[in-house]
Amino acid sequence: MRIRLPKISWNSIRLKLVAGLFLVTVPLLALFFYNNHYSINVVHNQVAISNKNLISLYMGQIDTQLEAAEKNLLGLDTTNYDIQSMDEPNDEDEYQLSKYHLLTTISKNILFYESIDAFFIYNYERKDLLNISQSSVNYTEKIGVEKNLVQHLDQLAISPEPGPNRWYIRKIENSYYVLRTIKSGNLYLGAWVKAKTLLGPMNLIDLGSNGSALLITSEGVPMVNTNLTEDKGVDLSGEFQKFYLTGSEKNLMVVGEASQKGEFSLVAVIPNKEILQNLPRITQLIGWLSFAAIGLVPLSLLFLHRILLVPLKRLITVMNKINKGFVNVRMDNFNTSDEFILVNQTFNKMMSQIEELKINVYEEKLSKQKAELQHLQLQINPHFFMNSLNMLFNLAEVKNYELIQEMTLCLVRYFRFMFRSNLSFVTLEEELQHVRNYIRIQELRFPGHLTSQFSCPEFLKAIQIPPLLIQTFLENSIKHGITLEEPLHLSVSLDLKETGLKPYVEIMIRDTGKGFSNHVLNEIKLGNRIIDEQGEHIGIWNVQKRLSILYADEASVSCYNGFPNGAVVEIKLPFG
Known part of the structure; x- marks a missing residue:
């Protein structure tokens, strides 16, 4: 079976973009990549090899000089009689004479060791230090080193651990020094040299204007300050078998050689731009x-x-x-x-x-939306039905025909309004007539325990509002607020307000009952249905849902408790 390749139109935008991209960018990118990568690698390797050989040569010279100074100290320890006399003198005169002879000997010997800053002999029992330094060492530095050296040698003398058996690093007054100490009885023979002194010959190496040669500790800490180490990304603790790149931007090449005689290394740090500047x-x-x-x-x-x-x-x-x-x-x-x-x-x-x-x-x-609104409105209708029938039955038992007639007429008006309440809007006047009729039914149920008051400007009675809006809250007030101890007073007031660019109709419904509980207020604020031990109450949630469908965010319902008691409901509807 032959495989059919998809047909590609020469007018395809994909073909045009891919062809154009390849024709313009691929050759240039390939050439740039090849030339730069190859050239930089070649130059890095050549510069690294050249500087590695140079660093190894200088490191060998430093080790040779340190080894010669060390042999001089060992020779003094094994062959010089004055060392033994100074260690265990027969008397004070012999001690001072041996000290004088050693001063003369060391003063002559130090002239042959230009890379060593000083030789010293310290008797830790007598706390007596003989320190002979080169003429290049200033007096202030010499005194500072002697003071620190006495403290250091005293610590070595009381330490249970054996002292270092090679050249090691010690920091004195923000400067690094390389020390060698040899214990001989009660004496310490030794030499010290400042790191900057050892690094002196490296100044002859041309590492460029921004390059630097460094002596570093075994932990990779520079012993001589340099601007290159201000970059926090510089790592000098790597292995020196081959070169590596460091710095926050990997723009510094490091080559180095570890000392065979001491706990330090000699490294060269060369910026990339110094390396690549010879590629014209x-x-x-x-x-x-x-x-x-x-x-x-x-x-x-x-x-x-x-x-x-x-x-x-x-x-x-x-x-x-x-x-x-x-x-x-x-x-x-x-x-x-x-x-x-x-x-x-x-x-x-x-x-x-x-x-x-x-x-x-x-x-x-x-x-x-219309079906949902009708469903929400019809949820209210059955709520009143059972109480009304029960009330008529009770009036019939006592044969109060006058109240039966009034009650029946009120119920006819009530249910007539309820059966037409599937409309989205009614006039405010119709809603108020229905509310007064509903209140009259409740007054007949609770004679002497319910009073009401209505206040509405005449010009507002023609506006359109959702049906059963006011009755829902009055029904809630009667249900939860009426008692046989004190009469319940209901008041409804309507007015036109304007606090911004748009006027609105404010409906205030108040009662003198016990008010809302904190739980109910919180549920109303969250827009939830109210559920308590008596079951689920959907009246207030119903009103909120209907207003949301009809007005979106332009209408609101606020519930709170009045002072000193009673519930307050504040309804805001857009006007016009």
Whole structure:
């Protein structure tokens, strides 16, 4: 079975973009990558080898000088009689004479060891230090080193651990020194040299204006200050078998050699720009290639503009109009790539379908909202039915025909209003008539225990409001607030308010009952149905839901407790 390859149109935007991208960028990127990577690697290796050999040579010279000084100390310890006399003298005169002879001997010997700053002999029992230094060591430094040296040697003398058997590092007054100590009885023979002194010959090495040669401790801490180490990303604790790059931007090359005689290493830190500055031909080539790439940019932009940006701009222009609500706009036909032709045709077809669907969805949404509103209103109707029948039965038992007639007439008016309350709106006057009729029924149920008061401007009675809006809260007040101990007073006041750009109708419903509990107020604020030991109460939630459907965010219901008692309901409806 033959495999059929997909057919690719020469007018395809994918083919154009991929071909253009490869033709413009791939050769340049490949050439840049190859030249830079290869050249930098070659230069790094050559510079590393050259500086590694140089560092190893200087490190060998330093080790040779330290080894010679160490042999001199060992020779004094094993062959010089004055050392033995100074360690265990027969008397004070012998001690002073031996000390004088050693001073003379060391003063002559130190002239042959220019890399060593000082030799010393310390008798820790007598706390007597003989310190002979080079003339280059200033007096202040000498005194500071002697003071620290006495403390250090005293600690070595009382320490149960054996002292170091090679050259080691000690920091004295913010300067690093390399020390060698040899214990001989009660004496310590030794030598010290400042790290800067050992590093002196390295000043002859040309590492560039920003390069630096460093002596570092075994932990990678520089013993001589340098600006290069201010970069927090510099790591000098690596292995020195081969070079490595360090620094926050990996722009510093490090080569080094560890000392065979001491706990330190000699390293060279060379910035990349110092290494690569000897590549004029490659730099020139890169410059010409950069200019060539810059020259290709306008051509690339023109190419992309014609095949991609112009069609996209047309599409975006149409989409912006649709975003503003103009769903009847369509894409015009243009000579463009195959993909955009397909997009334009599909887009126009899709917009026609969306326009048709939008009309259908809008009509369906209106029907759904109307059905939901009617369902919410009808939830209230059965609530009053059983109490009304029970009240008529009781009046019939006592044969109070006059009240039966009045009660029956009130119930007829009540249920007539309820059966037409599936309307979305009624006039305020009709709602108030229904509320007064409802209150009269409750007054007949609780004679002498219920009073009411209504206040409404005449010009507001013609406005449209949702039905059963006020009665729901009055019913709630009677249900929870009426008692046989004290009469319950209800008041309803309506007024037109204006606190901003839009006026609104304010409906205040108050009672003198016990008010809302904290739990109920919290549930009302959250918009939840109220559930207690008596079951689920949906009256207030019902009103909130209806107002949300009819007015969205333009209407609100606030519930709180009045002073000194009673519940207060504040309803705000948009006016006009």
